[in-house]
Structures are given as structure tokens and as C-alpha cells.
Amino acid sequence: MDYLGKHISGQFDAELAHIRTQMMVMGGLVEKQLNDAISTLLNHDINLAEQVIENDQQVNKLEVTIDEACVKIIAKRQPTASDLRLIMAIIKAIAELERIGDSAKDICEIAKQEFTPEQQILLTSLDAMGHNVIQMLHDVLDAFTRMNINEALRIYKEDKRIVKNYEMVIRQLMTFMMEDSRSIPNIIIALNCARSILRISSRCQNISELIFYFVKGQDFRHVGDDVIDELLAQ
Template sequence: MQSRDHHISHRYDQELEALRDDVLYMGSKVEEQIDNAVRALTEADEAIAEATIREDHAVNAMEVAADEKAVSLLARRTPAARDLRFVMTAIKTITDLERIGDEAEKIARMAQQLEGRQSLRRHQAISTMSEAVRNQTRQALDALAAMDADAALRIHQGDAKIDEMFEGIFRELLTYMMEDSRHISSTIDVLFVAKALERIGDHSKNITEYVIYMVHGKDVRHTDVNHLDLEDGEH
């Protein structure tokens, strides 16, 4: 009987680990999407843009497969406490990863459509913001892999910088359009790119919230994280 219970427990641990691997692999593919979308945009590379758009179908399929695996775990294993938090974290994370992929696809499509790519290539603010967003996404996924709540909190707090970058770009582009109405159409395209980057930042911030919830049992959504004490949470 003890051997059978041990076997069941081992199978359960394997299933949890397989779900974790699926989420992290999906995260790595989404990171590639962001990198390629930004490259397509800044280098005016039609082939990279097309490949990034095609890759979104694969990411969507990963979301469906991982979601089904998580739901199956909930139904068959009825996890509790930390295991339950992990499965819920996985379900929420794959949703945000899929949405990050959607935003990367939007950037790639914009790279195909955007006129005046030379001017965009010189738009240093977009390049700076894209680098910040890519770093934040990578760091959020690293915190998820390590289940590092302290790192997740630091990344969460740093998201305000990305919001500030977007606001700065918005003000700059608005001034540009007011000064010369001939550039309104192309400038709005650039603004759409900045908004897609800002949304990717929001989704990566969400992932850090799930990590904190997973480790400490604290829901920090709609919370002022600058005054958050993680030591009081559940372990």
C-alpha cells in the first residue's frame, strides 16, 4: 500500500513538473516573439516580421495545451495549498503569455505596414522602451522559474518606469503631430507600437504578481507594492 501511495505521489509530482515546464517553454517562445518583432520593426525586416506572425499560432496552441493540462490536474488530483496556488499561477500565467504574444504579433504586423521606417529606426525612445520591456519580461519569467518572490516584487516596482516611458513618447508624438499634420498617420502608427510595448510590460508585471501569490499566498493586485511586507504572507 505504501509503495502504491508513493507511486501515485511520484506521478503527481511529475505532472506538476510537466506543467511547469510547459509554462516556462511557452515563456521562452514568447520572449523570442518579442525579440523578433522588435527586430522586424527596427531593421525593417519583412521576413522576420512574417515569421513572428506565423509563430503566434504555435504560441496559441501552447496556451490551449497547457490550459488543458492544468484543468486536468485540478479535476483529477484536487491539489491543495501550495500546489493549488501553483496550478492557478500556471493558468493565469499562460493567459498573460498568450496576450504578450498577441502584442508581439501586432508589432510585427506594424513593421510590415509602417511607412517611413527610417524615421522610426531613429526613434531612440521606442528602442529604449522596447529594451526595457524585453528585460522586464525576461526577468519576470526568471522569477517565475526560480519562484523568487523578492525578485518578482522588485520587477513589479520597476514597471512604473515603462509607464513613464510610454507617457513621454505619447507627449512627444502628440507635439510632433500638432506641429506638422502631414505626419499624423505615420506618427499614430508609432504610437500603436509604443502602446503594444506598454501592454507587454503590464502582462509581465502580472506574472510577477502571480509569483508573489504562489510563494506567499498574497494577492497583491490593486495593492501599493511600495509598502508591501511579504514576510506576513503564507508560506
């Protein structure tokens, strides 16, 4: 079903389309930032890490630009119903994307630290978890573009698999710590990185909830999975 209909005003359509396009540009940049950040974990590519950190300013500027455009269209067009929900969903989604960009920057700060060859297994586990989250981000951006509620639900539930990845990484870190107490400083660094990756998964879940909100016109925040399944089935 096409939830993104046309309006009598062609100019209004053009303005909405421009905002949606800008959000996808921001989403593409954040996705690249995250992909590069995860890449720095295994490769210890300091130059790439520094580039990601520097490019975070572009993400921040896009958030401000899109947010201002949304405020202007609300003031000028006074949209109602689904149009207003779409604009509010975009405003909230770009805030989530900006925070994902911050997490990518944090990962790069962590990746710049020195790890011994023996400790590379820590980074390998984080790399696997990170690539699962990259796919989750890619999929939720695609679902948002099409306002595909079924795909959004699948992605929302994907968070459970990421949590299992996180728990597995934590067990590995604890084992490593018990075997070699000298590794504790790097264990703490790796733990912070795992938490950053886990937070990105939660951000993707939040964007899924915005798709539910736009399509169903209901707020799905802070409700259980069973409630979400029931509401989406209506």
C-alpha cells in the first residue's frame, strides 16, 4: 500500500520530497560512517578513523538543515494528519541518525587504541556484531523510505539477535579478563565499543517505531513486543 500520497499543491509535494531526499542523503552518510568505523576496528586504520571523526560535522550540519526545513514546512503549510506525522517522523529519525553518527565517532576513538596480537580476537567479535548492526541500519533506512511496516517489524525484532551478540561478546571479554589481568584496560575499551554498537541497534529500533507511528497513527514507544504485534495486526 502507498502511504505517501500526492497533494493538490505540487509545491508542497516538492518540499516534502526534498526533505525526504535530504534525510536519505543523511542516512547514506551515516551508514558509510558506521561501515568505516567498524572497518577501523580490525584494520587499525588511524587515517580512516580520523576521517570518520572529521566527517561527523557533516552529519551534524545535515541534521540542523533538515530540522529547519521541517519547521519551515510546518509553519508555512500547516500540514495535518499523515503529512504532519511524516514530518514529525523525519524530525525524530534524523535525531536518531545523528546519534548513530556519534556512536560511529566513538567507535573510531576506540579503534585508535593499541591492541596486542593476542587481543585481536576481541576486535573480531566486535567486527561481527558491528556488521550485523550495519545491515540493520541499511534495512531500516530502506523501510523508512518506502514506509514498509512489515519490514520495519522484522527489523524491530532483529534487536534481540544483536542483544545475543552483545551477551556473547561480554562473556568473551570476561573470560579474557580472567585469563590475563593485564588486558583489563583494553577489555574496558572493547566493552565500551560493544555498548556503542548495541546502542546503534536500539536507534534502529526507534526508527522502526517511527514507521509504525506514521502508518498506524499510534505511538509505539515503550510498549512490549506482544503489544506491538497486536497493534500492527489491527
